[in-house]
Amino acid sequence: MCRALYVLCLLFLLVACGSDDSSYTDIEDENRVLDFPQPDFFPSPTYDLEANPPTEKGFELGKKLFYDGRLSSTGVISCGFCHIQEFSFTHHTHIVSHGVNGALGTRNAQPLMNLAYMEDFSWDGSAAHLDAFPIIPITTDVEMNESVGNVIEKLKADEDYQSLFAAAFENENIDADNMFKALSQFLIMMVSADTKYDKVMQGNAVFSEEEASGKAVFEAKCASCHSGILFTDQSYRNNGLPINPEYNDIGRERVTGESDDRYKFKVPTLRNIALTYPYMHDGRFQTLSEVLNHYDSGMDHTENLDPIFINDNEIGIPLSDTEKSQLLAFLQSLTDDNFILDQRFSEF
Numbered sequence: 001m002c003r004a005l006y007v008l009c010l011l012f013l014l015v016a017c018g019s020d021d022s023s024y025t026d027i028e029d030e031n032r033v034l035d036f037p038q039p040d041f042f043p044s045p046t047y048d049l050e051a052n053p054p055t056e057k058g059f060e061l062g063k064k065l066f067y068d069g070r071l072s073s074t075g076v077i078s079c080g081f082c083h084i085q086e087f088s089f090t091h092h093t094h095i096v097s098h099g100v101n102g103a104l105g106t107r108n109a110q111p112l113m114n115l116a117y118m119e120d121f122s123w124d125g126s127a128a129h130l131d132a133f134p135i136i137p138i139t140t141d142v143e144m145n146e147s148v149g150n151v152i153e154k155l156k157a158d159e160d161y162q163s164l165f166a167a168a169f170e171n172e173n174i175d176a177d178n179m180f181k182a183l184s185q186f187l188i189m190m191v192s193a194d195t196k197y198d199k200v201m202q203g204n205a206v207f208s209e210e211e212a213s214g215k216a217v218f219e220a221k222c223a224s225c226h227s228g229i230l231f232t233d234q235s236y237r238n239n240g241l242p243i244n245p246e247y248n249d250i251g252r253e254r255v256t257g258e259s260d261d262r263y264k265f266k267v268p269t270l271r272n273i274a275l276t277y278p279y280m281h282d283g284r285f286q287t288l289s290e291v292l293n294h295y296d297s298g299m300d301h302t303e304n305l306d307p308i309f310i311n312d313n314e315i316g317i318p319l320s321d322t323e324k325s326q327l328l329a330f331l332q333s334l335t336d337d338n339f340i341l342d343q344r345f346s347e348f
Contacts, residue, residue: 031057031167036116039193041201042229045116047130047188054185057168059344062186064164065179067347070154072144074100079137079183082109085345088192088272088336089113095283099143106142106247108283111276113339114269116188119234123265123281124252130187131180148176155179192271192339200333207333214330217323224308231270231334237306238263240299240315244282251281262304274335288331292324 034054036045065071067080082097083089089112091097097105107123121127127136137143138151155161156174166172168182199205207215218226227233236252243263252261265281279285285294296319299309309315319327 029167031055034059034189037189037191037193039191039198041198042114042191042193043117045188046119047116047184049116049188052131052181052184054189055168057164058182058185059189061161061164061168062182062184063345064161065183066186071138071146071151072100073146073150076100077144079134080347082137082143083112085342085347086275086340087111088275088340089190090276093278093286095278097137097143099140100145103142103145105140106249107281108278110268111272112187113190113192113271114230115190117230120266124255125236125266126255130184134180134183148179152176152179186345190339190345192336194338195271195336196333198336208329210326210329211333214326214328217319217326218330221317221319221323222327225267226270232267235267236261236264237267237308238265238302238304239295240302240305240309241280241282241284241294242298242300243302244284247282249282260304263302264304264306270331271334272336272339274332275340288328289324292319292327295319296324 032055034056036049036054038045065079067078069076069078069081071078077098077100082091082094084092086092091109094109096107097109099105110123115121115130115133118130121130121133122136127133135148138146138148152175155165161174165174165178165182169178171178196205196207196211200207225233225235225237238251241263250262252264252266253259255261273288277286277288279288279291285291295309295317297316299305299316301310301315305315309317
């Protein structure tokens, strides 16, 4: 009798454990939708999160793609090669992007954060949607120098990617649409909104006297272009950079074909600006002090110079040495240390 009862109990435990294991496996296999990290004080995303909601599996696939050199023709240059997390996903110290076989591009790699709030992408706005943005570096000959079709064939031949795409998307297809959606799922989760500035605005920190003075100077002399919580009005402007004859980059005109857009480039965000040097679309300035000196006394009256910089036939933004020092202190408060250390976005 006791032995029979023992056997029955043992069978019950085995069935129960088996049932628990099955439930656990189901949970593990579920492709959970991630919570988009929307700060209360940010605008609504421009990216359609309903059309391509970030998921656990999609994010991991996008991350693997981001750091995979096989997206380039040589198998070496990945997205993460030019967009390094430690420097807010820029190409630290490199004036312009470095591509396959040592090829040099013509523009400085832009930071990758808060892309879910941007209206278009690249220095000249040549990508109108985030899903299309990676096509530019992948196919540009001085960057990754590859075709999208070749990339897809490489991914199809890889067993890991076969499993990853099947887990991330219901149709399980390894195709361009899913590849770009996965990359976007990785990129849109890169929200940077935890700077000292943000803490002060929420009442959780206090500016130093110099930072507070710098904020006042910034609001009076810089916020017309670097406006709002994103620190960019997302417009295209000519800020009086002397034309670099090596590139003669015509900027926004390359996209629109309009001569009025010649030498205009997108106003960059100033979030994490202390980490994203060198500065300007061609990386000509190594320090923020050089940038401030340009606006104070280094502008050229080039074609299509933005009227905001013209006052009584004088060009530029007058800045005293004290104001420059105060501005530099304020700009340091826009650094988000937690963002650049966030292991979710790290290659390793």
